[in-house]
Amino acid sequence: MIRVGDAAAAPDFPSAAKEALANVQLRRNVRHATTVIRNKRAAVVGEMDDWEALREAAHRIKDHTLRHLDAYLAQFEERCTRAGGHVHWARDADEANRIVIDIIRGHGESEIIKVKTMTSDETRLNVALAAAGLSPYETDLADLIIQLGMDRPSHIVVPALHRNRTEIRDIFRRTMQLEQLTDEPPDLAAAARQFLREKFLRVPVGFSGANFAVADTGSVCVVESEGNGRMCVTLPRLLVTLVGIEKIVPSVRDLEVFLQLLPRSATGERMNPYNSIWTGVTPGDGPEEFHVVLLDNGRTTVLADDVSRETLDCIRCGACLNACPVYRQTGGHAYGSIYSGPIGAILTPQLQSMEHSRSLPYASSLCGACYEVCPVKINIPEILIHLRQKIVERGDAPVGERVAMKAAGFALAGAGRLEAAQALARAAQWPFVRDGRLEHLPPPLKAWTETRDLPAMPAQSFRDWWASREKGRQ
Amino acid sequence: MLISLFITCYNDTLFPDTGKAVVAVLERLGHRVEFRREQTCCGQMHYNTGYAGEARRLMEHLLRVFDGAEVICMPSASCVAMIREHYPKMAAASGDPALVARVDALLPRVFEFTELLVGRLGVTDVGASFPHTVTLHPSCHSLRSLHLGDKPRRLLEAVRGLEFVELPEGDQCCGFGGTFALKNAGVSSAMVSDKVRCVLETGAEVCTAADNSCLMQIGGALSRHGAGVRCLHIAELLAATGPACPEPVEGAGPAR
Numbered sequence: 001m002i003r004v005g006d007a008a009a010a011p012d013f014p015s016a017a018k019e020a021l022a023n024v025q026l027r028r029n030v031r032h033a034t035t036v037i038r039n040k041r042a043a044v045v046g047e048m049d050d051w052e053a054l055r056e057a058a059h060r061i062k063d064h065t066l067r068h069l070d071a072y073l074a075q076f077e078e079r080c081t082r083a084g085g086h087v088h089w090a091r092d093a094d095e096a097n098r099i100v101i102d103i104i105r106g107h108g109e110s111e112i113i114k115v116k117t118m119t120s121d122e123t124r125l126n127v128a129l130a131a132a133g134l135s136p137y138e139t140d141l142a143d144l145i146i147q148l149g150m151d152r153p154s155h156i157v158v159p160a161l162h163r164n165r166t167e168i169r170d171i172f173r174r175t176m177q178l179e180q181l182t183d184e185p186p187d188l189a190a191a192a193r194q195f196l197r198e199k200f201l202r203v204p205v206g207f208s209g210a211n212f213a214v215a216d217t218g219s220v221c222v223v224e225s226e227g228n229g230r231m232c233v234t235l236p237r238l239l240v241t242l243v244g245i246e247k248i249v250p251s252v253r254d255l256e257v258f259l260q261l262l263p264r265s266a267t268g269e270r271m272n273p274y275n276s277i278w279t280g281v282t283p284g285d286g287p288e289e290f291h292v293v294l295l296d297n298g299r300t301t302v303l304a305d306d307v308s309r310e311t312l313d314c315i316r317c318g319a320c321l322n323a324c325p326v327y328r329q330t331g332g333h334a335y336g337s338i339y340s341g342p343i344g345a346i347l348t349p350q351l352q353s354m355e356h357s358r359s360l361p362y363a364s365s366l367c368g369a370c371y372e373v374c375p376v377k378i379n380i381p382e383i384l385i386h387l388r389q390k391i392v393e394r395g396d397a398p399v400g401e402r403v404a405m406k407a408a409g410f411a412l413a414g415a416g417r418l419e420a421a422q423a424l425a426r427a428a429q430w431p432f433v434r435d436g437r438l439e440h441l442p443p444p445l446k447a448w449t450e451t452r453d454l455p456a457m458p459a460q461s462f463r464d465w466w467a468s469r470e471k472g473r474q
Numbered sequence: 475m476l477i478s479l480f481i482t483c484y485n486d487t488l489f490p491d492t493g494k495a496v497v498a499v500l501e502r503l504g505h506r507v508e509f510r511r512e513q514t515c516c517g518q519m520h521y522n523t524g525y526a527g528e529a530r531r532l533m534e535h536l537l538r539v540f541d542g543a544e545v546i547c548m549p550s551a552s553c554v555a556m557i558r559e560h561y562p563k564m565a566a567a568s569g570d571p572a573l574v575a576r577v578d579a580l581l582p583r584v585f586e587f588t589e590l591l592v593g594r595l596g597v598t599d600v601g602a603s604f605p606h607t608v609t610l611h612p613s614c615h616s617l618r619s620l621h622l623g624d625k626p627r628r629l630l631e632a633v634r635g636l637e638f639v640e641l642p643e644g645d646q647c648c649g650f651g652g653t654f655a656l657k658n659a660g661v662s663s664a665m666v667s668d669k670v671r672c673v674l675e676t677g678a679e680v681c682t683a684a685d686n687s688c689l690m691q692i693g694g695a696l697s698r699h700g701a702g703v704r705c706l707h708i709a710e711l712l713a714a715t716g717p718a719c720p721e722p723v724e725g726a727g728p729a730r
Contacts, residue, residue, distance in 0.1 A: 014658050014661075329665060382563075408520070418515075452691065
């Protein structure tokens, strides 16, 4: 079945946000981390005089690719196969997990080192692997922190962003039996290195995601900062890579555009420290067997919608999360999905055909900060509104809201009605007015007055004032 | 010049002083102002909440009302953004070429208030006097949709006696977002808390903006905290000619 992690069972955003807002440590961590990345991004983007041209180029490459995705996917399959890779097609999460498990079992192996694969969180691969008696080890440092802490990722690029180093030290102390470990970054890194090196040298199966899959060469590209990904995709004998079908770019030349945009947007680096690009298999060099699983899992449904199709342009840089004033208050868990922040608010419900996560398109003040920083120019505010329209059209909006909007639409249809509504509201407010303010109102306005005052309606509207002024002049 | 005022529904209802101030400034500059009584709402609330059908009816009403108006002034950046960004898409989606043409004809005649003054009329000194410390909330729509840039600030800096203080983290949303303020009241309140902290940091007596919707949010929180800072639409500062803060209409804006 189509699945985005366990988003279908997640609480709605306002309830989850309430819990997050009460977590002072989480908010401090998120605020600190997003501010650091935002500032770094702004600095390295500011030094590019062709940034806008790059964004436009990326948007057009993605638009072109999505319009011809069928052809490019087939080309990728053909070229990758010719280079010695094996290409599999997965309609949904379960099918992808089954393919991966069958490959690993076929080799009689039971342990897997994993890196850079949010898509496998989407399919809940680790849960499926464990159920099949197989043991996955996350090797990206942040993913390792999440796995050892039995936690959930809260950011697309920096999944353990909600944790500070003292919390990480405690997780490592507990799970690595290192009672004397300090929270100094070099000590934490050394502990993780020792823990992971043993896995890198021993485990014969590697599993990765992909930042890009190149159609004209059949290559796969992974970019990262730690080098752990490089080890995962080069040391094991067997390598399996899970790729969402939207990760295709037509040509290796297109990487010129994306490899400039992605690191600057994601981590504020001019270039990723590790850029791994590989094509099929090479005897005597790297894995002996290489499999690519191409995953749909709802993506073709998104593709069919010509307004929100550009959701699939996303290169998972996370810039919109760091820029989002909502994400910066709540962190990622409140979104109930591995895809959080503004991009999560449009991607998660769409992948699930708008059947679940329907509170997410409303988790935005439409401030536009996400669109401004998006390196591939996804008009997220526009898509949020588009999804809200779908919810309304399907009759899934709350009854109270529908009635209120109908009533407002009626009242605003003409000046006479508006004047009558203004008079009515002025009369209705009097029991609540204190010193020219409204401090306590019944629902739905209670949600406002719980934390904010509302100015009382003045005795005279502008239109009344204008009418009396005109009268006085005659 | 004859300038047609679109007051916008919530200014009409909740902030009539803003409209009076717009009229005062434009008349002081020698222009004539007309107010077409049939006007109501741009449709932003409906559109942003997902009610495209109602929004389209309001758009068609607005097009009828302002038919033939040469220059339309709107003291609300978010309503102007609604018209500029979404009317063309709504018209295109209708498949009605006549509607598309009417929207195309409307757009060049629509001006946000500060945009009209600085961009169209070429004025920065409107003859105002307001001897107070003022900070400006740039507002998301002013910044990212209309790209007003330094227009509001240039107008403020030309006001006699006005001391301008920059608002830290000015590009951050105040958390209003229309129905967002109700649907996600918790997050919205957390966002405005940050904004209030920044406003208080400036030490300003008055926080202004080109949007009363943001000011209703910021002012509502300032008032609840008893912070002693007033929120006033930029038109009201530009209309002021004396040493005193303009007196608020009963209940309009938070207590001082």
